[in-house]
Structures are given as structure tokens and as C-alpha cells.
Amino acid sequence: MRASTISRGLDLLALPLIAIGMALAFLYVPGERTMGDVQRIFYFHVPFAMSSFVGFAIVLVASLGYLKTRRDAWDVVAEAAAEVGFLCCTIVLLTGPVWARSAWGVWWTWDARLTTTLILWMVYAAYLVLRAYGAEDAKLKRYAAVLGIVGALNVPIVYFSVKWFRTQHPSSTFFTREGLPVPAMAFTLRFCLIAVLILFVTLLLKRIQVGKLEAERDQLRYELDARE
Amino acid sequence: MNAYLRGVFGVLRKDLRLEWRSREAMTAMAFFSLLVVVLFGFSFQTEKIDVRTTAPGLLWVAFSFSGVLGLNRSFSLERENGALRALMLAPLDRSAIFVGKMLSNLVMIGLVEALTVPLFSVLLRVPVLSCLPQLTLVTCLGTLGFAAVGTLLAGISSGSRMREVLLPLILYPIWIPILVASVEATGTVLSGKPLSEAGDWLTLIGVFDLVFLGVGFLFFEAVLEE
Numbered sequence: 001m002r003a004s005t006i007s008r009g010l011d012l013l014a015l016p017l018i019a020i021g022m023a024l025a026f027l028y029v030p031g032e033r034t035m036g037d038v039q040r041i042f043y044f045h046v047p048f049a050m051s052s053f054v055g056f057a058i059v060l061v062a063s064l065g066y067l068k069t070r071r072d073a074w075d076v077v078a079e080a081a082a083e084v085g086f087l088c089c090t091i092v093l094l095t096g097p098v099w100a101r102s103a104w105g106v107w108w109t110w111d112a113r114l115t116t117t118l119i120l121w122m123v124y125a126a127y128l129v130l131r132a133y134g135a136e137d138a139k140l141k142r143y144a145a146v147l148g149i150v151g152a153l154n155v156p157i158v159y160f161s162v163k164w165f166r167t168q169h170p171s172s173t174f175f176t177r178e179g180l181p182v183p184a185m186a187f188t189l190r191f192c193l194i195a196v197l198i199l200f201v202t203l204l205l206k207r208i209q210v211g212k213l214e215a216e217r218d219q220l221r222y223e224l225d226a227r228e
Numbered sequence: 229m230n231a232y233l234r235g236v237f238g239v240l241r242k243d244l245r246l247e248w249r250s251r252e253a254m255t256a257m258a259f260f261s262l263l264v265v266v267l268f269g270f271s272f273q274t275e276k277i278d279v280r281t282t283a284p285g286l287l288w289v290a291f292s293f294s295g296v297l298g299l300n301r302s303f304s305l306e307r308e309n310g311a312l313r314a315l316m317l318a319p320l321d322r323s324a325i326f327v328g329k330m331l332s333n334l335v336m337i338g339l340v341e342a343l344t345v346p347l348f349s350v351l352l353r354v355p356v357l358s359c360l361p362q363l364t365l366v367t368c369l370g371t372l373g374f375a376a377v378g379t380l381l382a383g384i385s386s387g388s389r390m391r392e393v394l395l396p397l398i399l400y401p402i403w404i405p406i407l408v409a410s411v412e413a414t415g416t417v418l419s420g421k422p423l424s425e426a427g428d429w430l431t432l433i434g435v436f437d438l439v440f441l442g443v444g445f446l447f448f449e450a451v452l453e454e
């Protein structure tokens with residue numbers, strides 16, 4: 001009961017926060033001097049990018065947890081995190097090119113950071129493909145856990161190796177000491193970051209509930225078959 | 229430790245003997261490799277473009293495509309007649325089975341690569357003799373990573389409903405980083421520059437090799453248990 005209360009509370013919180021975030025990004029914050037209005041996309045692009053990394057971290061932890069304890073709850077969490085993370089990563093890959101088209105003149109370049117995100121997206125996709133194509137139930141959970149671990153370990157190495165090479169992608173201004181030039185920008189970014197993370201958690205909890213219901217349905221079906 | 233190594237070599241010897249008697253996988257892989265090189269020759273009009281710039285990529289695409297054939301074969305054999313169950317009943321650590329199968333895949337893919345390189349050099353007129361030792365080193369390092377992660381994931385795909393179809397789908401996204409580094413290092417070597425100029429790329433391949441070997445060593449057990 002308590003889990004569902006928290007989940008409902010987050011639902012009620014997530015949508016208004018996203019709406020306010022949108023308003024801040026489009027109406028409140030001043031436009032960037034050189035890039036103009038298209039730079040506003042960055043207030044959602046960055047938070048979704050961070051959420052997709054969080055998703056991968058959860059996949060890693062939950063997969064390790066499943067292999068260690070063999071409790072189905074871990075498997076449900078891993079699957080949910082992969083799906084929501086994949087959604088976030090897709091949003092990153094869709095919003096990025098819109099900005100790039102205007103700032104760089106091309107939709108896509110084989111820049112290091114872009115490539116990393118594309119690899120991240122494909123690893124998520126591979127994980128979901130494995131789950132969709134499936135195997136016997138218990139096997140599938142083990143297989144998915146192993147693939148989740150391999151894929152998730154891949155990501156930080158790719159991410160840090162990228163730092164060796166030149167990248168034309170803007171650096172992570174959020175974390176540098178100078179920060180963003182205008183306080184309003186920093187505030188909006190932080191606000192959107194919190195809003196998107198809450199949305200991420202809401203979706204994650206929803207997907208976990210769905211996963212639990214699916215497991216329950218399978219169990220009932222199994223019992224029904226056994227009775228006949 | 230000695231018993232462990234004996235287990236590893238036992239699995240390796242079994243796989244290689246099996247392959248030596250049928251030579252099915254190697255023939256398929258080598259022919260497929262040749263086909264990829266020839267397809268490339270036709271589809272990219274190699275008379276007109278500078279093959280030197282595209283050669284490293286082609287070489288690694290041929291390796292990745294033919295490698296998947298070998299990896300799939302290595303496990304589809306085990307799934308026939310319950311051979312895998314027998315292997316699991318053997319008093320061996322599961323990680324020894326991983327290392328043994330990884331080595332047999334490495335040997336087979338390596339041999340096919342050794343056949344592909346001269347063909348590729350002749351057909352696409354890329355001189356390789358002058359940089360053969362360096363090229364061998366780069367290829368071995370890259371292939372080690374391929375065999376490590378490939379053996380682990382082939383164990384997964386062979387137990388799934390889609391079997392052979394699934395392996396490239398789950399393997400290639402994870403293999404891309406090593407592929408990129410291997411292509412870059414091969415490019416450096418083929419253009420006659422010293423190996424040290426590819427140092428960063430080689431380190432990157434090495435890191436991935438270690439991670440994938442470690443993951444396979446630790447988690448192959450979870451893939452095999454029935």
C-alpha cells in the first residue's frame with residue numbers, strides 16, 4: 001500500500017513539475033546570445049541524458065542483484081529500468097539533432113559524445129530485443145542479467161575513453177566551476193533536472209508495477225493450466 | 229590450478245578436434261570472409277576510391293561477420309544431442325569451460341583472419357607485408373575481445389528462442405567500441421606509421437579485453453546452468 005501511495009504522490013508531482021519546467025525553459029530564461037532560442041532544448045536534453053545514465057546504473061545493480069539472490073523482484077526492476085532508460089535515451093537522440101541542425105548545420109556528426117549516446121541506445125535496444133525474443137522464463141532472466149551487466153560495464157568505459165578524443169559537443173557546463181553564465185539558466189537547468197528525474201522515477205515505478213502484474217498473471221495462468 | 233588448466237585445455241582440444249574432423253565451421257567462415265571482401269570490391273568500385281582509407285574498416289567488418297558464424301557454430305554443436313549437458317556434468321569449473329571455448333573460438337577466428345588478410349591484400353591491392361608484425365598484434369588484441377564477449381553472448385543466444393539470429397543483434401552493439409579502436413589502430417599500422425602512434429587505441433582495446441574476459445569468467449556460469 002505504501003509503495004503505491006508514494007507512486008501516486010510522484011504522479012501528481014511529475015506532471016506539474018514538467019509543465020513548470022517547460023514554462024521556465026520557454027518563457028522565463030533569456031535566450032542564449034549566439035545560439036538563440038534553439039538552445040532552450042538543452043534544458044530537457046541534458047536531464048534526459050542524465051536519466052538514461054541513471055537507468056543504466058539501475059540495470060547494472062538490479063542485474064547483479066538478480067544473479068546473486070535469484071529473486072524475481074530484481075529482474076522486474078532491471079527490465080523496467082532498461083525500458084524507461086531506453087525511452088530517455090531516445091529522447092536525447094531526438095532532441096540533440098534538432099539543436100545540432102541549427103548550431104552545427106548538420107543533423108548528425110560522428111562526434112565522440114554523439115557516438116557514445118548512440119552506442120548506449122543500441123546496447124539498451126539489444127537488451128530489449130533479447131527480452132522480447134525470449135527464452136524459457138528462468139533462462140531469460142539469467143541471460144538478460146548477464147547481458148545487462150556486460151552492456152552497462154561497456155558504457156562508462158566508452159564514456160571516459162571519449163574524453164581522450166576531441167569532441168565538438170559542448171562540455172558539461174553544469175558541473176564546471178564557472179557554471180552557466182546567467183543564474184536564471186542554472187536555476188532552470190536544475191529545476192528541469194529535478195522534474196525529469198521525478199518523471200523518470202514515476203515511470204520506473206509504473207513499469208515495475210506492470211512487471212509485477214505480469215508475473216502474477218503468468219503465475220495464475222500456470223496454476224490454471226495445472227488444474228486442467 | 230593444474231587441474232583447472234587441464235580442464236581448459238581439455239575443452240579446447242575437444243573443440244579443435246571436432247572442428248578438425250568436419251572442418252565445417254572454418255570452411256564456412258573462410259568462404260564468407262572471402263565473400264565479404266569480394267562484395268566490398270564490387271559494391272564500392274575500388275578502382276575509383278582510395279582503398280587505403282577504407283581498408284581497415286573493411287577488414288574488421290569481414291572479421292566481425294565471419295566471426296559470428298564461428299561463434300554460433302561453437303554453441304549450436306553443443307546444443308545438439310545434449311552435448312552441453314554432458315559438458316556441464318564434467319567435473320569442471322564453469323569458467324574453465326568459458327576459457328576453453330573462448331580459446332578455441334580465438335584460434336578458429338584467428339586462422340580465418342590469417343587466410344583473409346592475404347586475399348584482401350591481393351584483391352584490393354593493400355600492401356600488408358611491410359607491417360605484418362604490427363598488424364598481427366593489433367588483430368590478435370581486437371580478436372581476443374571479440375572472442376571473449378562473443379563466447380559469452382553466443383552461450384546466451386544459443387539458449388534463446390531465436391538462436392543464431394539473436395547473436396549479431398546483441399553482440400555488435402557491445403562490440404562497436406573495440407571495433408572502432410581496432411579499425412583506428414589498423415589504419416595507423418597499414419599507413420606505415422610506428423605502432424606507438426596507435427598506443428591510445430591499443431590501450432583502449434586492452435582495457436575492453438580485460439573487462440570482457442573478466443565478465444565472461446565470472447558470469448558464464450549463470451549462462452550455462454540449466
